[in-house]
Amino acid sequence: MNNKENFLKGIFSENPVFMLVLGMCPVLAITTTVTNALGMGLAFTFVLIMSNVIISLIRKFIPNDIRIPAYIVVIATVVTIVDMFMHAYAFSLYESLGIFIPLIVVNCVVLGRAEAFASKNGVFASFIDALGMGAGFTLSITLISTVREVLGSGTFLGIDIFPFDLVQPASIFVIAPGAFITLGILLGIINTIRFKRAKKAQAKE
Amino acid sequence: MNFGQLVALAFSAILIQNVMLTQFLGTCPFLGxxxxxxxxxxxxxxxxxxxxxxxxxxxxxxxxxxxxxxxxxxxxxxxxxxxxxxxxxxxxxxxxxxxxxxxxxxxxxxxxxxxxxxxxxxxxxxxxxxxxxxxxxxxxxxxxxxxxxxxxxxxIRERIEKAPIPESFKGTPIALIIAGLMSIAFIGFAGIL
Known part of the structure; x- marks a missing residue:
């Protein structure tokens, strides 16, 4: 597998949100506005890159039996750095993401990549893997939050896109049920496209 | 805090601030x-x-x-x-x-x-x-x-297994939509307290 495939698999074939359906808590909770989603995506990508690189660097020194606690300590350290950094330099974002920044520690995607990829591959490959996964995650939550923000509050990145109250926004998309329903319908649409492609490929053969 | 307030806190923790349907914590095992x-x-x-x-x-x-x-x-x-x-x-x-x-x-x-x-x-x-x-x-x-x-x-999911659902909505997508509908129902509890 070359670097390009390694990077692109995080966005398409192994997209953590739409393909693997992992790490759903932040996906549902913080996608109320596009700004929040971008902030979360950046924080998440940073944690993923740092933890993948560090774990890949020390993978030969960690005894096999205690590898999971060791990974968790590395991830928790990186998350604490992000938490303190956001508290100092992006306070409004820190406030709106709330407990979901410390909760990156228990996100299955981060631990999953450490266990499945960084513990077996070199530093550079792990870096590319984390970059791809982070980009896939960020793009997915940006898509979900775009749907929710446009339909739910009639804005995009905080700018009113329906002037003069032409369309009344449906506020259900901003509250909790909207998160589940939006993600469910988007997953359904993506599955439909996937099945159609698979059928076409089969017909060709 | 007196007894009545504690009962109110317990009630709101169970139903109104339900950890899964309103705060989205623990979604992975919930779906899994x-x-x-x-x-x-x-x-x-x-x-x-x-x-x-x-x-x-x-x-x-x-x-x-x-x-x-x-x-x-x-x-x-x-x-x-x-x-x-x-x-x-x-x-x-x-x-x-x-x-x-x-x-x-x-x-x-x-x-x-x-x-x-x-x-x-x-x-x-x-x-x-x-x-x-x-x-x-x-x-x-x-x-x-x-x-x-x-x-x-x-x-609910055991029942939905038998329902005629479009192929692409089977599994996680329909489960998420059901969770959304349940969440709407749980919002109703907010009116009680």
Missing amino acids: VSKKSQSAIGMGLAVIFVITLSSILTWSVYWLVLDPLGLEYMRTIVFILIISGVVQFVEMFIKKTAPAIYKMLGIYLPLITTNCAVLGVALININKEFNFIEMVVYSVGISVGYALVIYVFST
């Missing part, structure tokens, strides 16, 4: 182990047990050790280590003392370490500055609410 009602009950009981125990421990460590020493910033690392320790300990303890319960809960216990509801509740307890009794009531309430919702959800 809710296909059969039997396994949903096992997961629900394991969650009640672990959340209560780990909340008491994390709360005590934070207010008795970290806060006096000025080490609040260490809480994420300390909490996650306590939680994985508790899960391991509970697993060994149940295996020795109650093999029957172990048989029922065994495979769900290791999964709980990555259940964000456990760490989430531990952090919420600190953020809301609860005292000891409030913390216990809130943690038990939250975990009972989680167990309740995962059981109800699993019974």
Whole structure:
């Protein structure tokens, strides 16, 4: 597998949100506005890159039996750095993401990549893997939050896109049920496209 | 805080601020182990047990050790280590003392370490500055609410298996939409208090 495939698999074939359906808590909770989603995506990508690189660097020194606690300590350290950094330099974002920044520690995607990829591959490959996964995650939550923000509050990145109250926004998309329903319908649409492609490929053969 | 207020806190933790349907904590096991009602009950009981125990421990460590020493910033690392320790300990303890319960809960216990509801509740307890009794009531309430919702959800999913659903909506997509509808129903409880 070359670097390009390694990077692109995080966005398409192994997209953590739409393909693997992992790490759903932040996906549902913080996608109320596009700004929040971008902030979360950046924080998440940073944690993923740092933890993948560090774990890949020390993978030969960690005894096999205690590898999971060791990974968790590395991830928790990186998350604490992000938490303190956001508290100092992006306070409004820190406030709106709330407990979901410390909760990156228990996100299955981060631990999953450490266990499945960084513990077996070199530093550079792990870096590319984390970059791809982070980009896939960020793009997915940006898509979900775009749907929710446009339909739910009639804005995009905080700018009113329906002037003069032409369309009344449906506020259900901003509250909790909207998160589940939006993600469910988007997953359904993506599955439909996937099945159609698979059928076409089969017909060709 | 008098008795009435504690009852109100417990009620709001179980239904109004339901950890799964309004705060989105613990979504992975919620979608993962809710296909059969039997396994949903096992997961629900394991969650009640672990959340209560780990909340008491994390709360005590934070207010008795970290806060006096000025080490609040260490809480994420300390909490996650306590939680994985508790899960391991509970697993060994149940295996020795109650093999029957172990048989029922065994495979769900290791999964709980990555259940964000456990760490989430531990952090919420600190953020809301609860005292000891409030913390216990809130943690038990939250975990009972989680167990309740995962059981109800699993019974709906058992029925939906037999329903004619479009191929591309089978599995997770329809489960998410059901969770959305349940969430709408739970919003109704907000009017009671």
